[in-house]
Amino acid sequence: MAPDQDYDQDNSHVDDTQKYFFKCMVGDFPEKMAIPQKFVDNFNGHISEVIKLEAPDGNIYNIQAIRDLNKIVLGSGWGVFVSFYKLKAGYFLVFRYIRDSHFKVLIFDFGTCCEKEVFHVLMNCGPDSQEKESNSESHRRCELCDVHFYWHHLDDRQKHFLRLMVGDFRQEMSIPQKFVNNFRGRISEVMKLEAPDGNIYNFKVTKDLNKIVLRYGWAAFASDYQLKEHDLLVFRYIGDSHFKVLIFDPSGCEKQLFNIVLNHAPNVPKTCISHDRSFLRETRRRDCGSHDNNSRKTKKMTPVDSPSPRSEGVTSPEVTMNSAGLREITEPHYVLATGCNLTTAQKAEVDALVKKVRPVIPFYITAMNKTSMSGSLVICKDYAAKYLPHEEQFITLCHPHKSNIWVDNLKVITDGSCMLSVGWSCFVLHNELRESDICLFEVSKNDGEVTMVVHSLEGGHHLQGKEPESQNKCSYPVKVEVTEEEESDKEHAESSYYYSRYAYDLTGEEQEEIFRSALIQQGNPVYVAVLQENHVSSRNNLLTFPREFAAKHLAERSHDILLLRPNRREKWCVRYYYHSMMRIQGFSYRSWTKFVSDNGLQEGHVCVFELMKGVCEATMMVHVFRKFNGRFVLLD
Structure with missing residues (x-):
């Protein structure tokens, strides 16, 4: 049965009042918000033209629900809600359906992963109040009071984090x-x-x-x-x-x-x-009495308990007849991870490689997916328990036709499986592995040291063993644009400059002052951002790029971007995260935090991200400005 069919059947049995969805505040969220299509398609009840949105402080807002090509978009009234609770880009809202087109909402600050404290209004306005005027003096918010009430007076059992x-x-x-x-x-x-x-x-x-x-x-x-x-x-x-x-x-x-x-x-x-x-x-829901004894003895996974990516299966040992006519059990030549299905052509190539290498330890074969492409690869516990170390240790990764080696820390997970991470990421990048490629791990041991030679079958079912055709081939994904030579400089400049919401508040004189100092190379796309608290916080930070900038100039997947500073030798490899469904694209987490720390970035600084064209690696020159005595000064 297809996954969507499973969803429909499972969801139809669940009471609507137990259904939730979430939205991340990105893009044009201050004007409108669309309810997730999957929620709409599988909702049993009826959503009327006006829905009630109940905030954490008890205030209820009437918001118009507009139907547009089977989508439901929150329109009139939504802007008031956004303004009153000062929603910012990156906030997460979690909605729970109550009844009669009535939803309760939780508001989370992505920077802290905790709820936004909005409880003071309830104390001031009373529970019977239905509509609040955001500009009313009696309803004016006191953020310090909100914070104090939430953490010191609200019952802990009403608190959430994400x-x-x-x-x-x-x-x-x-x-x-x-x-x-x-x-x-x-x-x-x-x-x-x-x-x-x-x-x-x-x-x-x-x-x-x-x-x-x-x-x-x-x-x-x-x-x-x-x-x-x-x-x-x-x-x-x-x-x-x-x-x-x-x-x-x-x-x-x-x-x-x-x-x-x-x-x-x-x-x-x-x-x-x-x-x-x-x-x-x-x-x-389970009684651990005697009636459960039989189920413990035959602990098997039922069809509905679908295995996780780590619940991978091992190929059974082969049964052969020896010269005396007796049955002999031999080790398998290779182990297939669950979900890794070889075509006839691929199996023939694997068999040929097995015959050539004659591995002492069976090959471990898995298919590249989004997880293994993004930085970690898990080896199933059955294979790990039999052939890999039972404690964490450094191992060596090799390509069969290259002299390079990659060192990785083989981590042993609680359930017995093993994981490759940082070194594996470098191996994937340098050997240009792609999603759906088949990888064969040839494991060898020598005096306690473990080496893995990684053979790969690409989509065309050929063993990858050749060097890249050109040493200048790009390792990092950058969209190459073909521009008309006759295009005017003015048109190119206008189409290549992008601004964050707060950067639009910069005056023409301030922008001229910034770009005069930054010395942007002609033809390079530029993104200007005025840093906010959630951009520079030490944990859970997020700096997003405009969708138009990302769609036109960056690859539509997560990858690394090299950040440089003018007149400095240091380089920072920062992870660029791309998520199409959540409409998020930008810098976040440890690598971005290090760049922020190393460069002393603070709230209010202006960062000009200049994407360098004509280079192999995705590279940005970052020009940083701060205001001093009313003028923007370029920082070294």
Whole structure:
């Protein structure tokens, strides 16, 4: 059955009042907001022409719902809501349907991953108030009062935080620092996390430099619920170190996990997906009495418990007849990861390579996907347990036809599988691997040291073994533009300069002052941004690029961009994140934080990002200005 069919069937059984969706505030969000199409298509109830939007402070706004080509867009009244709660680009809003076209909304600041404190208005205005005038003196917001009330008077069981799955999210997850610093309750050494299907997981909490990190047990949770990059998790505290979590995919809708609970015959206990983990999940829906003994003895995954990308299978050993006519069990020549299906031509090439190499340890074969392309590759626990080290250690990656080597730290995950990360990212980049390529890992051991020679089959089903045709071939993706020679300089300049919302407030004189000092090379696209708090914060920062700039000048996928500063020798390799469904494209997380720190960037600084044309690597020259005595000064 197709995934969408699963979604429709699962979603039709869920009460509308248990349905949620989220939206990230990007683009023209101050004027309008579209409800996710997936939510609209699968919503059982009726959304009228006017919906009620209930803010966290209890205020209710009437907002016009406009239907446009099967889409539902919030129009008249939405701008008032945005203005009153001072919504900013990068904020996340989580909506829960109540009844009769009535939604409750939570507002999260992406910079802190905590809720925006908006509770003071409720205290001043009373619960019966329906419409609020944002310019009314009696309703004027006091942000300090909001913050104090939220953290010091609001019941902890009404508090939420969120986490966007990026980076090494499969191995660990940290609780937002702001939540930790202000939380009045106590988080014990073991934290309980209740998934949407009712299963409860125990996590061992570790404190790392005043941060609270979930490590032991988190990998099992991430694997069981198949968490992927850019999934969004929203956590609600319910007491005694116990949190409930909602899991959203990038479409803005919840992941459909209810089949884990619903698709079981009556009186049949639910099967536990986790195997051999020190922190096994509990469940409120299962009685651990004697009637469950049989299910424990035959712990198998049911068809509805679809395996995660880590639940990969090993090819069975081959059974042969020896010279005496007795059956002999031999090791398999290779192990296929689940989901890696070889064509007849590919299998022939693999067999030929096996015959040529005669590996002592079976090949591990997997297909490149978005996860392994973006920086991490997981090797299934069955293969890892038998052929790879059981403790973390550095290993060497090689290409069969190149002299280069890449060193990586082979990480051992809680569930027994292994993961390649940083060194693997460099290998993927330098060897120009692509999504759907087939990789064969030839593992060898010598005095405890592990080497992996990585053979690859590209889309045309040919073994990659040749050097790139040109040493000048670009390693980083940049869109190459063909411009008309007769195009005027004025037209080119107007089409190549882009501004953030706050940069539009720069006067003509200020812009002239900036560009006179920056000395932009003719023909290079430019993005001008006035830095805000969420751009330069030490954690969970996000600097977005205009969609038009990204669509015209950058590749439509996540990749690295080299940042340079004028008159400086240092270089910074910063990760550019691209997500089409969430309409986010920009710099974020550790690499951007390092650039901000190394260059002393502060709120109010003006950054001019000049995309260099005619170079192989995606490169930007960053000109930084600050205002001094009423004039913009170029910083070294």
